[in-house]
Amino acid sequence: MSSQQNKNTASPAARTHALEESLRAKGLLPEGAIESVLEQVAHWRPQNGAHVVAKAWTDPAYRKRLFEDATAACAELGYEGPQGEYMVALENTPELHNVVVCTQCSCTAWPVLGLPPDWYKSPEYRARVAREPRPVLKEMGLELPTQVKIRVWDTTAETRYFVLPMRPAHTEGWSELQLREVVTREAMIGVAVL
Amino acid sequence: MDGIHDLGGMAGFGKIEREQEEPVFHQAWQGRAFAINVLSIAVFEHYNTDAYRHAIERMNPRHYLQACYYERVLTGVATLLVEKGIVARQELQEGAGGEFPLASSAVANDEMPAPEPSAPFFQTGDTVFVKNVSVPGHTRVPRYCRGKTGTVLHVAPAFTFPDHNAHGRSYRKEPTYHVEFEAGNLWPEAGSRGESVVVDLWQSYLEPRK
Numbered sequence: 001m002s003s004q005q006n007k008n009t010a011s012p013a014a015r016t017h018a019l020e021e022s023l024r025a026k027g028l029l030p031e032g033a034i035e036s037v038l039e040q041v042a043h044w045r046p047q048n049g050a051h052v053v054a055k056a057w058t059d060p061a062y063r064k065r066l067f068e069d070a071t072a073a074c075a076e077l078g079y080e081g082p083q084g085e086y087m088v089a090l091e092n093t094p095e096l097h098n099v100v101v102c103t104q105c106s107c108t109a110w111p112v113l114g115l116p117p118d119w120y121k122s123p124e125y126r127a128r129v130a131r132e133p134r135p136v137l138k139e140m141g142l143e144l145p146t147q148v149k150i151r152v153w154d155t156t157a158e159t160r161y162f163v164l165p166m167r168p169a170h171t172e173g174w175s176e177l178q179l180r181e182v183v184t185r186e187a188m189i190g191v192a193v194l
Numbered sequence: 195m196d197g198i199h200d201l202g203g204m205a206g207f208g209k210i211e212r213e214q215e216e217p218v219f220h221q222a223w224q225g226r227a228f229a230i231n232v233l234s235i236a237v238f239e240h241y242n243t244d245a246y247r248h249a250i251e252r253m254n255p256r257h258y259l260q261a262c263y264y265e266r267v268l269t270g271v272a273t274l275l276v277e278k279g280i281v282a283r284q285e286l287q288e289g290a291g292g293e294f295p296l297a298s299s300a301v302a303n304d305e306m307p308a309p310e311p312s313a314p315f316f317q318t319g320d321t322v323f324v325k326n327v328s329v330p331g332h333t334r335v336p337r338y339c340r341g342k343t344g345t346v347l348h349v350a351p352a353f354t355f356p357d358h359n360a361h362g363r364s365y366r367k368e369p370t371y372h373v374e375f376e377a378g379n380l381w382p383e384a385g386s387r388g389e390s391v392v393v394d395l396w397q398s399y400l401e402p403r404k
Contacts, residue, residue, distance in 0.1 A: 010292030012265045016223040018289030019230060019272055022281045028238065029230070037229035041218060082236065086351055088372075103202030103336055105247055106263060115228075119212045121263040127201040128210070130338070130391050131381050140210060149388040154202060156334045157370040157394035158353040 040081075041115060048079045049112035049162055050183035054176045056089075057167045066164070067091065074112055083160055084111035090153065090163045092193070097148050098163045099137065099190030101129045102155040109160035113185055120189065130154055140191045163190040195301075196328055196337060198255035203338040203381065224264035231271045241274045244360035248332035249273045252297035273297040301330040302361040314369040315397055320346045322373055322400040324393075332360035335399050338380055339391070343403055344373040347392060355396055368397045 010018070023029040052074055056063040066073040070087040074080060087109050090098035102108065106121040119125055129136045133150045137143070144150065153161045165187040171179055186192035201207075219225040234240040241249075249270035250258075258266065273296040275281045286294045316322055326341035327333075334356050352367035359365055374392045377384035 006293070008293045010287070010290035010294060012227070012262075012268055013221065013223040014290040014292065015272070015286070015294050016227045016230075016268055018286045018294070019268070019275070019281065020226060021289055022285050023230070023275075026281075028280065029233070033233055033237070034226050034229040037232045038225050041225070041228070082232075086353075088348075088350075101202075104199050104334065105250065115218050117213070117216050118263065119210050122210060123201055123259060124207040124210045127204040127207040131203040131377075131384075133389055134387075136210065140212070146388070149390070151374070152389070152391045153372075154336065154391060154393045156336060157350070157356075157396060159350050159370065159372065159394050 044110040044114045046114050046185035049188045050180045053183045054179035058176045079111040081111050084109055087160045090161055092166050097144055097150050100153045100161045107155040109162050112162050142192055162188045165194050168194045197251045198258045199251040200337050202336045227264050227268040231267050244356040246270050248360040249297050303329040303331040303357050314349050316346050318346050321403045323403045333357045339393050342375055344375040346371050347374050348372040370394055370396050
């Protein structure tokens with residue numbers, strides 16, 4: 001079978017190298033082009049989302065702007081770009097918990113969450129979380145009270161979601177910089193609380 | 195297409211494995227394959243994002259499930275560059291020193307009508323029905339919500355209609371909607387246990403319901 005892997009299949013590393021060399025030989029891959037993309041990737045980090053969350057926790061006017069237009073509110077802090085053309089922040093409350101998935105591929109708000117981790121892209125997470133969110137979250141370490149409603153957001157079009165977690169009670173009086181340190185990517189995807 | 199990529203609600207998958215302190219790329223080739231795809235879409239415009247998603251969907255399901263995410267990216271990029279005549283499969287296989295699996299050919303959605311004019315037809319709070327359509331090419335309607343009734347939570351901006359864009363047929367935009375479905379309406383075992391799924395759907399996928 002030629003369309004799947006067998007013992008004659010080249011490794012992904014060898015295939016990538018061959019594709020790169022083939023494009024370069026045709027003059028279709030300028031020197032430094034790949035490196036420039038990788039430099040850009042390094043700027044897409046969950047710390048960006050943590051900045052947005054911490055600011056929303058400490059600045060009521062910013063929080064209001066975040067729910068009116070998350071794309072603009074993230075851009076205020078310098079977080080914008082591909083896979084962030086239209087972002088929406090989802091507010092967790094004591095009654096409602098939000099969790100984000102992309103069941104058909106692995107769409108993610110790159111500017112605020114970074115490129116997604118392997119578990120988010122796994123067939124296991126993509127297949128299961130929409131149908132059995134409570135068992136999946138429990139398995140991942142988050143057991144929600146049964147009275148908390150769960151909304152699973154499937155990223156099937158071009159909106160890119162991220163969760164605004166509830167601020168932990170023990171952080172009263174903390175500065176925005178201190179708060180950034182407690183915000184995790186898992187909480188902004190909705191598979192953890194803080 | 196009713197492909198392996200449309201995983202939502204599929205049974206039998208096991209535990210979700212999480213790695214602590216996970217790097218963005220585990221191996222250098224993964225970053226390079228990702229970068230070649232970004233450049234092919236955004237800089238060289240060899241193809242668009244919808245065509246790219248569809249190329250991955252066209253992978254042999256056995257290969258799709260075995261491949262890591264970046265091997266799927268690599269296979270999608272290479273498939274499109276070969277299909278467009280930019281590189282030849284033969285030269286890729288010679289360069290790689292072995293077989294270079296690609297995805298199967300695309301079949302366009304000929305029966306899908308052109309999108310309606312882009313003014314939003316639905317409003318927040320409207321009840322909508324998802325057309326129960328199965329197309330041979332690219333679409334972004336998950337199987338699990340076809341033929342189901344939901345409620346519009348939010349009217350999102352207009353975006354290029356993927357069912358056409360993936361096949362190079364039309365770049366027209368139309369509104370998208372965040373549509374909420376109660377879990378009991380999607381999954382027979384769910385009952386009314388306080389869960390819902392919100393799916394982001396293009397206007398052409400929807401019909402009004404009173």
